[in-house]
Amino acid sequence: MRIGTRGSALALAQSEHVLACLPGGAGEHSLVIIKTSGDLNPGASLSRIGGKGVFTKEIEEALLREEIDLAVHSLKDLPTDERPGLRLGALLPREDPRDALVSRAGIPLESLRSGAMIGTSSLRRRSQILARRPDLRVTELRGNVPTRLERLEDGRLDAIVVAAAGLNRLRLGDRATQLLDESVMLPAPAQGVLAIQIRSGDRAAAAAVEPLSDETATAEATAERALLQGLGGGCLVPVGARARAHATNGTLELVAYVGHPEGRPSFRSSASGPKARAADLGRSLAIAMLGQGARPILDEVRSMERFP
Secondary structure: OEEEEOOOHHHHHHHHHHHHHOOOOHHHOEEEEOOOHHHHOOOOOOOOOOOOOOOOHHHHHHHHOOOOOEEEEEHHHOOOOOOOOEEEEEEOOOOOOOEEEEEOOOOOHHHOOOOOEEEOOOHHHHHHHHHHOOOOEEEOOOOOHHHHHHHHHOOOOOEEEEEHHHHHHOOOHHHOOEEOOOOOOOOOOOOOOEEEEEEOOOHHHHHHHHHHOOHHHHHHHHHHHHHHHHOOOOOOOOEEEEEEEEOOOOEEEEEEEEEOOOOOOEEEEEEEEEHHHHHHHHHHHHHHHHHHHHHHHHHHHHHOOOOO
């Protein structure tokens, strides 16, 4: 199997994990590094280079051209609209979905000085930081995880916010000053979930990856991505979501957040339903939130100059 992946340290760590899990192990398969639009424009704002699919488009095209057999993605980077000819073959067990604050002085979010500078490329994180601490300053920060940590250490930033899953997969979990509780910051939909994408008709690839799929991660990610799709959002819209599957009673609880990039207004809601109907749960909560006050926020965000 030829496994398509981005070339960042995190993407390689994720793909090597998948490679080792496949039948035959690392000796039987190979990684193919593919540069994406997001990699080729490391300093550009995501909204300026298209946002949706900037870390996945070129890998998907290589899969369709049969230059690779599998693609490994962070599921949160994949657009919710499935590309014709491709499908998700497996979702792996979920890493910690929370966001992590890494501060230069080892100070948690609530204790940062007024006016402290926080780096993040995510409008979702920006929105929730400013909703909690409107006295902080949030600035654009692109780059892979090691690059972001370097930018923190050079003194221009007081703290950064990154996915805990990324730190853990790079064995940098000890760098986290604070794992942000979901009452403070809801993660991106499907954050912490690795996806293996295959061609729709490739039975050999499907048979190889299907045993790697995790039922709990699949149910949670399905609900979260259905919510995001129902809200008409992509990676640029400030939407957070966290579904929790309960093994004992077969239910799924979904909490969602929609907010303005400046922290206000913001809106949070929740719903629960059968795990077997995860997509329906996500869609129904999206419809409810649009009717309860989320629509004006999303309309304003989409009309802002930073969006294409």
